[in-house]
Amino acid sequence: MNLELSDEQEFLREAARGALSRLKTIEAAREGLEDESARLDLWPTAIEAGWPGLLIAEERGGAGLGAYDALLVAQEAGRVLAGAPLLGPLPASLLLDRGGYERIGEVAAGELKAAWLPARPPSELEEAWTADPIAGMARPPAPAATVDGDTVTLNGTVAWAPDAGEADVLVAIGRTAGGEPVAAAVDAGSAGVSLEPGWRYDATRRLATVTLADARGTRLDVSAQDIAQAWYLTQALIAAESVGAAETALEVSVQYAKERYTFGRAIGSYQAIKHSLVEMLRRLENAKSLLIYAGFAFSDHPDEIAYAASAARSVAGGALDYAARQQIAVHGGIGATWEHDAPLTFRRAQLSRRLVGGTHDATDRVGEELLAGRGPAAEAA
Amino acid sequence: MNLELSDEQEFLREAARGALSRLKTIEAAREGLEDESARLDLWPTAIEAGWPGLLIAEERGGAGLGAYDALLVAQEAGRVLAGAPLLGPLPASLLLDRGGYERIGEVAAGELKAAWLPARPPSELEEAWTADPIAGMARPPAPAATVDGDTVTLNGTVAWAPDAGEADVLVAIGRTAGGEPVAAAVDAGSAGVSLEPGWRYDATRRLATVTLADARGTRLDVSAQDIAQAWYLTQALIAAESVGAAETALEVSVQYAKERYTFGRAIGSYQAIKHSLVEMLRRLENAKSLLIYAGFAFSDHPDEIAYAASAARSVAGGALDYAARQQIAVHGGIGATWEHDAPLTFRRAQLSRRLVGGTHDATDRVGEELLAGRGPAAEAA
Amino acid sequence: MDLNDTPEQAQYRAQIRSWLEEHKSEAPVLGGEGALTDPDEILAARRAWQGRLAEAGLAGATWPKEFGGQGVGPIENVIISQEMRRAGVPGILDVIGIGMLGPTIIAHGTDAQKTRYLGPMLHGDEVWCQLFSEPAAGSDLAAVQTRARRGDDGTWTLNGQKVWTTNEQFASFGLLLARTNPDVPKHKGMTMFIVTMDAPGVTVRGLRQISGEAEFNEVFFDDVTVDADAVVGPVDGGWGVGLTTLMFERLTIGLGGGYRAARFAQTIAADDAARRDAGVRHELGELSAELEAIRWTGYRSISALQSGQIPGPEFGLAKVTMVNCAIRAGDLVADIIGPDALAADGNFSYMISFLPGLKSAGGTEEILRNTIGERVLGLPPEPRLDKGVPFSELRAKEKEGAAA
């Protein structure tokens, strides 16, 4: 058993860290709150680093890497609160690659920017494929789809889709009359597609609400399992970003707790502070373990993907929520001021937990899989 | 505004404390786990103290006191983990007194022991009057009732009814074909009544599962509101018992934290211990405030009874759960041994949270009342 | 158990109510239709309103009569607050001055100070601010580094920085704690000063919070000169003066409004899926029950005041409950609404941004739990490494430790 990173993985991670370190991502996260022009466009960085083609097969111009490799990149992006274009493009690339999309080479090269419109797989309590709602707890069904040969016609709305506002090609998930999911590549500029870009609270995330009104796309030859995997890949990517952000929050907080004195002692020597930092660590380590599990499920145990990726998002989301609040608390009053970085982590945590189904739904899915007897088989190894 | 106890209330409380202090209730709680004969019968104590008639009008032989007075007694019983016969008899006495029961004088004098068979009022998510189930989360409907003049015929089962196994007269709540609740006084020895006494985990609680098969009783002239008040009175009594038990747990734990040393300091000087004791206090103070609210609702604001009593049970239940576990933790290993008193508090907490709807359901009811717009009117005073 | 007034209180309440009934049309309108919007206008109107209240005996009612108060007890003060809330009029502008700093000057000030400052403070003509907290001191209020040096002419020169303060932007005076002798243990070498906020060398800077709004200020003192008669209480005896202020601060907390469960419930009830979700209902029930509890804890402290007791620090736990329940409520509501709940103009986004800072305001939760553990439960304190050590040595040790 060897869960250490391979040399290639170490290299991928270091390269991502290096590329991101050359950008002032934290400053952009703050300034972008008041000045949209201060936000960074990381697409050039992504192209240079080869992220758009990460999951695309080598023979089609990609790097042919696995989900865990993508998680390593997402974790690095999370560490510096970078708005890296991953949540939209990577799951899209998975479906385009598997679905025989013609222009896949351009997607891999980053010449064609793809983003998917997330659709949640059914569960016992919610039996349809659904999309994220604009507001409220009721999830609307995924867009209605009629299939005519290779052409799919779509009608419906998907709210808060990451990176969709900047995409050239959208991977939309429709629901046929029979309730089956169908994936289609839809030209973002084509008739019947309207995009309403927007952001909320965290200036590093580009979101869009997409309405399809008789919009036409090309059918992708993928299975319901493939589409579900795109959903769970998104869950795992959000988990990895959250782990990265929580990791930085812990490091920064530990450093401060060593340097800051009160009543003649470093504040980190007080149990209340010490134990809360250890709680940050505990949640973080749990989340890291589950990232490994999610990666393993994608590479070796596809029937555990739903369980593993959901568990990862659930625990990583909790870890980031906790870390973001504790980072502020450990820093005392100063941690809640505009100029401090802690509020930026907090904004990231607040928005992340409500995207693509939300942390809450991922937790429910862990329960769903167990109740349906689809938990892990037994001990591995 | 004066929320201090009146002299009469102080006297009632001191009398209860005195009467209970002459019994070895804690020892009985432990020994009763292995030897049923070691359990105390507190009915004679109750009679002597006048508890059976506490809520019965003076003109019918009772003391004519209010719900808050009953809560004071329950809190004292909780302090010493006494199995005081309150949860069955007091709500029963409320319905018998209001319902024009003929032998109410004997009930008030304790010559006739009454216990009610709890029925939960409907809510938005559970629209029928229901009884506690033998096992599982689905609640069965309250026993079916047919009314013929003054006679009510009942069919159904109510599980885990406190004090019902020892009662002479049962106050059963039936559900008519139209879904309306009806209360009836049923002679415990009459045909069609079968009682299965039992206990679980906490040897101080006498419980019984009661099956009614064409059992006949005398109709009590009470409204659905009266019956609902019996349910909420039971909730408030459990809350008060829990406050008492949590109070003792806190006192004992604080004492130990002052005396026990580790690494050269009293353990109570460490923040981890200190803050958890303060958390016990915080929950306890919140629960005490809500006991006052529940008492106030019964005396002055009957439309807030459901909300106030449920809130009291919810917070007091949580306070006892927390206190019971922390009492063990503060005491280290010794707190988890048979000879220690902490496990007895733990047993009390574990069983209490699952009786008469359970703490969980009381919490739900708080949400129910708010969602239905039945929260408190505005600021009092 | 009686939620009603005594006959005397009822009479007092009736008197207040009738005054308010008669005069509430003079109060500035701060919200809803016809509300003032210009900050300067608002300020002027609130000053004037405080003046009206003072004249009528509704501001500074607990102050002794000789200083313009009514000499009434804390319970009457609660009645005034309740009636003002009921009448829907704004409260006094200078809560800090009237509630804490005025009483401090009454207790420790010279006759000249009382004569000069109390009247204008009471009537809102001169607003005050409290200058105790410092960035490097954190939870340890006594770790003041702002330095006051006495010149040959008896005047003092102030240098340093204060933070977490409010009202500086329109305050006339501040009550400032400064270190006058660093060579004695830290509680012993401080002195309390009255400073003029428009004196040369005083700079006020807004301190923006998570929401982007400047809810607090930083104040910088750069060779600011104050006269010898600006000292309140004994030189090097400032800690004792500060303790008086803090005692009055405790009297003002815990009785206020806070977040009400009904507001969250309304939002949830409007979403049918959320309303029928068992998990949502349970979470709402749990946090609401606690919020309800602290409402009644508030009544308990009023009742305690009534019978002549000062509410103990355990009532400070109500703040812990309030903040943590509101945080849970914010998370619940935003989970239901989704990203739009975080929109800048959303109903809950200001609350969500505001709460993390509130958690530290007025002392962190940890410090509060220490205090209550020690004062209420009688638990032993943490070992103190700073006892009896001269302040200058302590600072040197810290620098060394942080560098290690």
Added chain:
Amino acid sequence: MDLNDTPEQAQYRAQIRSWLEEHKSEAPVLGGEGALTDPDEILAARRAWQGRLAEAGLAGATWPKEFGGQGVGPIENVIISQEMRRAGVPGILDVIGIGMLGPTIIAHGTDAQKTRYLGPMLHGDEVWCQLFSEPAAGSDLAAVQTRARRGDDGTWTLNGQKVWTTNEQFASFGLLLARTNPDVPKHKGMTMFIVTMDAPGVTVRGLRQISGEAEFNEVFFDDVTVDADAVVGPVDGGWGVGLTTLMFERLTIGLGGGYRAARFAQTIAADDAARRDAGVRHELGELSAELEAIRWTGYRSISALQSGQIPGPEFGLAKVTMVNCAIRAGDLVADIIGPDALAADGNFSYMISFLPGLKSAGGTEEILRNTIGERVLGLPPEPRLDKGVPFSELRAKEKEGAAA
């Protein structure tokens, strides 16, 4: 990322698996059909089985060859455990002896001690117990009060009490930490002894837990005599010897099984109302995700062992997660089932009773969080008031403080 064995490990695993395949019929049956029930029979069978495992190199495999081990690494030990679990055979009886006490004797014992004790320990002929913890010491292992006094003839006399220990009721020997010099600081005046458990003056008493079962023992020493050659390591150097034991203890935790989410899920799924309840589902999901995490944390520690690292104390956090998740699971399941879940013969009542004690076993959660905060995160320790103070003085101070 590779969950598979290296070729060498695969070969080792195959070898273990084939031995077990061949010999598993010799293993005692402890559960299910045909299980042994008589405690003495069970004990005898488990001793014999440990002997067979030792002969085959499956017990004490990490011990050096000269003492009967195989000299393999920790990863091979993991493989043995996994294969034994897979084969469904019981593990070794004397986990404490082979995992911790034997290695301590190997590190610190005399040649005579190694010759006398290691063989019978390895083969299950003589079982050992660990006698470190004391009732008054609590979390502070070094606060040992059991006293050993040296007589003129060089023998030692022991008086005191040990607690939280297992296997005494059938152990032949114990490794005991006693205070030999109370007039030096507490870590300096202790010595490690080997004691014979059937010596006159040794009394073992079962210590009943919440469930009513005696999961641990108390052992009383009343003028128990041991010879001079029973000392392990230097006189007054017992703390160093004990640290070796504790280091080996750390190697044995965190790799075990623990509670699995599927078990709780099955119970819930069987109740249709619970299965469809959103709140139940969420709570199950939350605690299960954490339980799943520590399964993978376990794999991470195996992987770390594999690459030659000793898993750090942060892996101890897995125990915290495990206990707290199991507590939540017990509460959830019992809330669903109701009072019957607490029936003496219920599927979950033993777990519910067992967990509160487990929370303190092997060091409280607080101590663990201190250790991790300091060793892993590098945070400064609490101020220590007991440093350098003679043990006898410390005790006197404690008595004084507690009486105050």
